[in-house]
Amino acid sequence: MKLFLPVTLLLVTILLLGTQLALTTQDFRMTTELYRSDQAYYLAEAALLVGQSHLQQDPSWRGERMQIRLGAGVCSYRIYEQAGVVQIEATGEIGKVKTVQKKQAEPTSQTH
Numbered sequence: 001m002k003l004f005l006p007v008t009l010l011l012v013t014i015l016l017l018g019t020q021l022a023l024t025t026q027d028f029r030m031t032t033e034l035y036r037s038d039q040a041y042y043l044a045e046a047a048l049l050v051g052q053s054h055l056q057q058d059p060s061w062r063g064e065r066m067q068i069r070l071g072a073g074v075c076s077y078r079i080y081e082q083a084g085v086v087q088i089e090a091t092g093e094i095g096k097v098k099t100v101q102k103k104q105a106e107p108t109s110q111t112h
Contacts, residue, residue: 033097036094036095036096036097037097037099039071039072039073039092039094039097040073040092040093040094040097040098040099041092041099041101042092043070043073043074043075043091043092043093043094043099044075044090044091044092044099044100044101045090045092045101046070046075046090046092047068047075047076047077047090047091047092047101048077048088048090048101048103050065050068050075050077051065051077051078051079051088051090051105052088052105052106054077054079055079055086055088055105061079062079062080062081063078063079064076064077064078064079065077065078072094072095073092073093073094074092074093074094075090075091075092075093076090076091077089077090077091078090079105085104085105086104086105087102087103087104087105088102088103088104088105089101089102090102090103
């Protein structure tokens with residue numbers, strides 16, 4: 001009977017510590033995924049800018065540019081026409097997180 005209270009307190013403490021550890025681990029995973037999501041977003045933004053620059057240099061170019069490494073991530077872009085409108089689709093990827101952004105290309109003035 002004298003051991004009942006200390007053993008019960010020990011079990012409750014272990015249970016609380018286990019719960020705290022599980023919550024901390026889950027919180028860390030969520031924070032990491034949010035951080036990677038932000039990074040993937042900015043990688044896709046960078047790919048959009050590179051695609052726009054490519055179009056400014058060669059307005060008739062259509063195709064896909066894959067695997068541009070930036071830091072720990074990868075980005076790519078694709079330029080295509082849909083219903084006569086030039087589109088840029090950019091992807092940012094870091095780890096298992098992937099973000100895709102699409103933008104209508106701004107018309108370029110061509111001087112002859």
